[in-house]
Amino acid sequence: MAHVRNKQVILRDYVSGFPKETDMSIVESTLTLKLPEASNEVLLKNLYLSCDPYMQILMTNVEPGSVSYAHSLPLTGLGVAKVLESGHPDYKKGDLIWGLTKLEEYSLVPSTQIQFKIEHTDVPLSYYTGILGMPGMTAYAGFFEVGSPKKGDKVFVSAASGAVGQLVGQFAKLTGCYVVGSAGTKEKVDLLKNKLGFDEAFNYKEEPDLNATLKRYFPEGIDIYFDNVGGKTLDAVLLNMRVHGRIPVCGMISQYNLAQPEGVTNLTNLIYKRVCMQGFVVSDFYHLYPKFLEFLLPHIREGKVVYVEDIAEGLENGPAAFVGLFSGRNVGKQVLLVARE
Amino acid sequence: MAHVRNKQVILRDYVSGFPKETDMSIVESTLTLKLPEASNEVLLKNLYLSCDPYMQILMTNVEPGSVSYAHSLPLTGLGVAKVLESGHPDYKKGDLIWGLTKLEEYSLVPSTQIQFKIEHTDVPLSYYTGILGMPGMTAYAGFFEVGSPKKGDKVFVSAASGAVGQLVGQFAKLTGCYVVGSAGTKEKVDLLKNKLGFDEAFNYKEEPDLNATLKRYFPEGIDIYFDNVGGKTLDAVLLNMRVHGRIPVCGMISQYNLAQPEGVTNLTNLIYKRVCMQGFVVSDFYHLYPKFLEFLLPHIREGKVVYVEDIAEGLENGPAAFVGLFSGRNVGKQVLLVARE
Numbered sequence: 001m002a003h004v005r006n007k008q009v010i011l012r013d014y015v016s017g018f019p020k021e022t023d024m025s026i027v028e029s030t031l032t033l034k035l036p037e038a039s040n041e042v043l044l045k046n047l048y049l050s051c052d053p054y055m056q057i058l059m060t061n062v063e064p065g066s067v068s069y070a071h072s073l074p075l076t077g078l079g080v081a082k083v084l085e086s087g088h089p090d091y092k093k094g095d096l097i098w099g100l101t102k103l104e105e106y107s108l109v110p111s112t113q114i115q116f117k118i119e120h121t122d123v124p125l126s127y128y129t130g131i132l133g134m135p136g137m138t139a140y141a142g143f144f145e146v147g148s149p150k151k152g153d154k155v156f157v158s159a160a161s162g163a164v165g166q167l168v169g170q171f172a173k174l175t176g177c178y179v180v181g182s183a184g185t186k187e188k189v190d191l192l193k194n195k196l197g198f199d200e201a202f203n204y205k206e207e208p209d210l211n212a213t214l215k216r217y218f219p220e221g222i223d224i225y226f227d228n229v230g231g232k233t234l235d236a237v238l239l240n241m242r243v244h245g246r247i248p249v250c251g252m253i254s255q256y257n258l259a260q261p262e263g264v265t266n267l268t269n270l271i272y273k274r275v276c277m278q279g280f281v282v283s284d285f286y287h288l289y290p291k292f293l294e295f296l297l298p299h300i301r302e303g304k305v306v307y308v309e310d311i312a313e314g315l316e317n318g319p320a321a322f323v324g325l326f327s328g329r330n331v332g333k334q335v336l337l338v339a340r341e
Numbered sequence: 342m343a344h345v346r347n348k349q350v351i352l353r354d355y356v357s358g359f360p361k362e363t364d365m366s367i368v369e370s371t372l373t374l375k376l377p378e379a380s381n382e383v384l385l386k387n388l389y390l391s392c393d394p395y396m397q398i399l400m401t402n403v404e405p406g407s408v409s410y411a412h413s414l415p416l417t418g419l420g421v422a423k424v425l426e427s428g429h430p431d432y433k434k435g436d437l438i439w440g441l442t443k444l445e446e447y448s449l450v451p452s453t454q455i456q457f458k459i460e461h462t463d464v465p466l467s468y469y470t471g472i473l474g475m476p477g478m479t480a481y482a483g484f485f486e487v488g489s490p491k492k493g494d495k496v497f498v499s500a501a502s503g504a505v506g507q508l509v510g511q512f513a514k515l516t517g518c519y520v521v522g523s524a525g526t527k528e529k530v531d532l533l534k535n536k537l538g539f540d541e542a543f544n545y546k547e548e549p550d551l552n553a554t555l556k557r558y559f560p561e562g563i564d565i566y567f568d569n570v571g572g573k574t575l576d577a578v579l580l581n582m583r584v585h586g587r588i589p590v591c592g593m594i595s596q597y598n599l600a601q602p603e604g605v606t607n608l609t610n611l612i613y614k615r616v617c618m619q620g621f622v623v624s625d626f627y628h629l630y631p632k633f634l635e636f637l638l639p640h641i642r643e644g645k646v647v648y649v650e651d652i653a654e655g656l657e658n659g660p661a662a663f664v665g666l667f668s669g670r671n672v673g674k675q676v677l678l679v680a681r682e
Contacts, residue, residue: 268597276619
């Protein structure tokens, strides 16, 4: 019976505002690689772990009754893992899966936390934390199902080089839309224009008047705003929406770290422009996953859809990788490589 | 050829913030009751004129290219009128119509401004400025088409005793919903509970913590918030929406008079609760008007739906009646009676 070291990222203290590296710590324990007797759980070796903005919310403990991480236990998060032992008939040793696991090297999880078995391994495994995982499904559901795009639509995406945004832009181009993205560095803007196929892109940090910027890129207004950031950007967008425009609200990362969120002042524009602002969460759309793979895998294989990843190596770099999401240090989808196989 | 006095309410100056009575003035001119040669316009005698919050927006002149009232000309607004002469084959002398006319005693308008000919006169004519006119259609379209109500839904309506709100509440009860309304005086709250059939009602001016108030009336949360006011009320509602809730955005009267609108800070709740906030304007729904009449007229005749009106008499009282909308002085739909027939 093998005993292994199990490095873990644990939560030291609840967070208010920006998470800092010191809110987490790395601990090591020893694990016996054996399922408990009569368990229907699954023992996983984690390969790629996903750093996602929503995790910040689980690190706070503001509302009674809301779901939070537990103190001194490893953070949970999505990841790609290999099944070492399985107490559930749907999974067997050697299977590759993606789903909700923990930020550690080995995890024992209920089989219900497994999202999907990985069937296609001719693409990078890490893709199942991103383009073929939760962020990919988020972009697909948010753009196609919530955004109802039509050919010729003018599309604006914020956090456009991020895990979700870079796909929304590419999906928009596949649909025959005009698409502009915003990001926070010159490097990201270059990526958007030169690698990801956006028609235009700008660095929002260099635009003192976002309303004027949007008027420049969208003289006729915006049909779809895929909102990843909320706050001031959303407020400027509201001044520039077209009649019957749609705003799929995917995230509001600019607000997560604020004790008092910025006020959005231009909501009256929803009325005259008949705009629909629709919040959504990807878990409502996982029934579409097979259809999504069928749509996306051929595009990936043919190189028609690309994906930019920012891969940190080693569990001990997890806290820094996660914290970097909130300052925009990552370029593309932030992944944490724990083991290659 | 008859010459008549034509009293008019004209715009003296563009408004920023609350309109004041002195922003308008009453002028008198003389009109010849004769259509111009070869005109296809319609000459109207105005009977009931409608005072509606949207008119404040037309009194401002902030954005270049936006539609505003013209200086020194009579305000335009919806009303019920009698056709005196018609240059258009669809209308003849003696017809009663409702549509866009002017705040004056007699108006010459293009026939395209007539919304509908009035066919049912066994109900008060003034109803065609309210329950059977634009506000009625607004409540109907906003609640049924945009709100997608189901039996058992928990519904909250702001400005609940107003022209639109009082109908939304009654439509909600007809649908088998639980409905709570907010208003700004004890008299209005009593109306909501005792005459209009709301399950509960409260005076928002006496509630220091709207979030706590809503939690008291909606311990399980709100399925539909019919928004007439925006601002702080909307912000508190966002904390109390249920999963897959809907917010038809009809108006944001609390914001129209502010140079700098209040910020709405709780929009992230749209995401986790998958809430749809949908702005709408009634003009997109007028094709449903025959269906609406078919639904509503029997209810009115049977007394199952009632309507509270606040009727000011005489054109010279128009400015005060209109201005009163913004301080909530009116109880029910504000109408201006110009002539009975």
